[in-house]
Amino acid sequence: MPEGDTVWRAARDLNRALHGKELTRCDIRVPKFATVDFTGRTVRDVVARGKHLLIRVEEEWSIHSHLKMEGLWHVYPKGGKWRRPAFKARCILETETSTIVGFELGFLRIIPQAEEDDAVGYLGPDLLGPDWNAEEALRRLRADPARPVGLALLDQRNLAGIGNVYRCELCFLAGEHPLTPVGEVKNLPRMVELAHRLLEVNKGRSTRVTTGSMLRDPLWVYGRTDRGCLRCGTRVVRSELGDNELEQRVLYHCPHCQPARDTA
Structure with a gap:
């Protein structure tokens, strides 16, 4: 069951795969954001905030997701076999070496980085955050x-x-x-x-x-x-x-x- 520690590990693994990397593919399978394409853009970093996860693309946009009960993110070598069926994928990101897939995400949306505080600022102190209080x-x-x-x-x-x-x-x-x-x-x-x-x-x-x-x-x-x-x-x-x-x-x-x- 995804809790703060699960999301922290997901952010760590995604950051290792995406930090500073240019995206060669961006396939967002959520109707509202299906036309968003970050291909050719560079991922700045990936961070966890409680049970929320933020993939920051350059200085402008964030892919904001929450795992809810069933969601998970996987990192595969590019071309590697997925461990979940493709119809459950909600977000697919690729670099020259890796494929990152978000399966059954509770929600996924694209927000300006300037609005991150509106999205997660209501949360209390993050038990695994650098600013734990x-x-x-x-x-x-x-x-x-x-x-x-x-x-x-x-x-x-x-x-x-x-x-x-x-x-x-x-x-x-x-x-x-x-x-x-x-x-x-x-x-x-x-x-x-x-x-x-x-x-x-x-x-x-x-x-x-x-x-x-x-x-x-x-x-x-x-x-x-x-x-x-x-x-x-x-x-x-x-x-x-x-x-x-x-x-x-x-x-x-x-x-x-x-x-x-x-x-x-």
Whole structure:
């Protein structure tokens, strides 16, 4: 599932393939931008911003994409066999040596670089960005103390890069039920620091690990309804949580390690 670490790796790999290179092909398979052709133009750089990715073409334009749930970018040697069917491709860029393909992208659009801040400026501090600011992330989280922490962590306006896997694992590691109001979280600064540490540790890995073990069980509770909590063995509860019906996301927690607050 694409989260901030996935997008960071995609930006790194695309930047290696495209930075300073002239495009020999540009095929954008999104109707609104199908006539855009950057052939002959040079890619300045590729950067990640939370879960967003920006491919900057010279000093003027950016190819702005978001992976959503299914999207991914692949880099192939020019002429190499694709690992996904061609009908799923939304963007194809080529240089003299490489073919870069964006498959099933959540969205893709072309924007002037001068409008990048309008496109991604609403995001909170980027957990993997050079300007990561834990205090600003905490300020944004604390601005709505009644909001369940399981929703606040997933809100990219608070801090950018956390997806559903990290949301579940962070609540577990902090010993907090996902419905605990932000204002009642026992150690919110530690949770934010842990989020930063986990994404930093995992950004170079193909397998996301929160337990410290890449060989056995990489996650504590996420997806473990059939196996139980890795720490205590209690049956993991699977539910859904979102701000509305359209934004419901699967949630996992251990009722023993993450007891609900006693409201009596």
